[in-house]
Amino acid sequence: xxxxxxxxxxxxxxxxxxxxxxxxxxxxxxxxxxxxxxxxxxxxxxxxxxxxxxxxxxxxxxxxxxxxxxxxxxxxxxxxxxxxxxxxxxxxxxxxxxxxxxxxxxxxxxxxxxxxxxxxxxxxxxxxxxxxxxxxxxxxxxxxxxxxxxxxxxxxxxxxxxxxxxxxxxxxxxxxxxxxxxxxxxxxxxxxxxxxxxxxxxxxxxxxxxxxxxxxxxxxxxxxx
Numbered sequence: 001x002x003x004x005x006x007x008x009x010x011x012x013x014x015x016x017x018x019x020x021x022x023x024x025x026x027x028x029x030x031x032x033x034x035x036x037x038x039x040x041x042x043x044x045x046x047x048x049x050x051x052x053x054x055x056x057x058x059x060x061x062x063x064x065x066x067x068x069x070x071x072x073x074x075x076x077x078x079x080x081x082x083x084x085x086x087x088x089x090x091x092x093x094x095x096x097x098x099x100x101x102x103x104x105x106x107x108x109x110x111x112x113x114x115x116x117x118x119x120x121x122x123x124x125x126x127x128x129x130x131x132x133x134x135x136x137x138x139x140x141x142x143x144x145x146x147x148x149x150x151x152x153x154x155x156x157x158x159x160x161x162x163x164x165x166x167x168x169x170x171x172x173x174x175x176x177x178x179x180x181x182x183x184x185x186x187x188x189x190x191x192x193x194x195x196x197x198x199x200x201x202x203x204x205x206x207x208x209x210x211x212x213x214x215x216x217x218x219x220x221x222x223x224x225x
Contacts (some may be wrong), residue, residue: 002222003132004029005038005166005188009214010091011046017211022046023053025213028206030054030096034220036126037096038134038166044090056096061108061122063136064091093167095124095134102127109152111145112138121149123156129225130162130193139170139185146173162193164223168216186219194224 006029011022022043030037030053037056050058097103108122116138123133133153137145146169157163165178166188172181178189182198201218 001036001126001130001225002034002220003036003038003164003166003188004034004218004220005040005134005168005186006218007040007136007168007186007214007216008042009216010041010043012214014212014215016215021208021211021213023049024208025206026050026053028208028213029218030056033098035098035101036124036132036164038132039094039096040134040136040168042092042094044092047092047094050094050096054096056098057103058094058096059103059105059122059124060092060094061120061134062090062092063118063120091118093120093122093134093136095122095132097124097126106131106156109149111135111148112141116141119145121152123153125156129158130164130223131157132164132166135165135167135169137167137169137171142169142171142173146175150175160192162223162225163191164193165189165191184219186216188219188221190221190223196222 008025011020011025047060104125106123108120111121112119119136121133121135123131125131135149168186170185172183174181175189178191179195181187199220206213
């Protein structure tokens, strides 16, 4: 099972420019049909478009509301993606699942407090196993936020069931019982299943029409069940 994770940076390029590239990013990262795709930093307006763009089933989780509404936020941000980012568009994460799998939405949990940027952990069970969780944490409190996520996930995971924790942790986290972190802030940590080494996309793989998509590279692992 190929599991991939990417912080799409609200569709911004790297370095950030005036134009947004959300659709191009989603189509690129879903083109070879991974089994599961965990996405972070999506603008809210893009959520209804994830399924037609990717050809996968989408399970979104809102992390930040759009103060003027998603449609108005899209219009305002389109004037300059590099400057405005999520100020008006709001933000969401999502787990996308290839349509030949049975997927059960296990919900989401707020893992941040009011002093920090809103952060959420969401989870989906794929077929009868494993549980895949998508996390976007804040670097200075990442350990505490991930601990909250794991406490919630332990109540969802069946005894002996593999658990995959994917996302942008904004830190390199070593978690007891999970695979060894690779040292970057984007990772896929696996417990209870054999997994291939983490693959980090080379920059050229996310270049489209001369533009590098996102300031993060997609990461992926294949797990054996």
